[in-house]
Amino acid sequence: QTDIRFTVNAKSNDILFTTIPAEKGWTVYVDGVKTDYDTALNDALMTVKLSEGEHVVEFKFFAAGLGTGLILTVIGIAVFVGMILIYLKIKKPVKLSKAVNNDGDIDKDKTDAIIESDISEESEGKE
Numbered sequence: 001q002t003d004i005r006f007t008v009n010a011k012s013n014d015i016l017f018t019t020i021p022a023e024k025g026w027t028v029y030v031d032g033v034k035t036d037y038d039t040a041l042n043d044a045l046m047t048v049k050l051s052e053g054e055h056v057v058e059f060k061f062f063a064a065g066l067g068t069g070l071i072l073t074v075i076g077i078a079v080f081v082g083m084i085l086i087y088l089k090i091k092k093p094v095k096l097s098k099a100v101n102n103d104g105d106i107d108k109d110k111t112d113a114i115i116e117s118d119i120s121e122e123s124e125g126k127e
Contacts, residue, residue, distance in 0.1 A: 002061040010050040020046045020059060029058040 008016060015038075020026070022039040028048055029035060038047045048057060 002059075004059040005056065007054060007056050008050065009054045010052055012052050014050055014052075016048040016050050016057065018046045018048070018059075022046045023061075025061050025064050027060045027062075029060070030055050032056070032058075 004020070010016075017040060022037070022043055022045060026037065026046065027034060028037045028046070030048065030050065035048060038049070039045065040047050046059075050057075
């Protein structure tokens with residue numbers, strides 16, 4: 001969120017002309033009261049009507065879609081973490097230490113045999 005706050009002294013009922021681009025997401029407050037703004041230069045810049053006297057003018061900007069984007073980001077991270085936790089819970093560690101040969105290399109034949117024996121042990125336990 002972006003906030004711009006300043007004090008202005010209007011010598012008469014006048015229009016405050018700004019160089020702030022008129023975009024969706026801006027809210028204007030004059031003396032703490034939400035106020036509608038107008039536009040100038042083909043709807044390019046914001047203007048605010050002011051009465052005579054000193055005023056505190058505040059412009060607040062909240063980008064359209066920012067809230068939705070933050071919510072979707074949090075949901076995405078939660079789903080990702082959940083998937084990792086589920087994967088870690090259901091995966092079965094493979095006993096690769098038995099598949100290492102004397103040279104320290106992994107022997108594919110032994111690895112396949114270990115995996116097959118683990119699968120057969122699981123299926124025997126379910127019956």
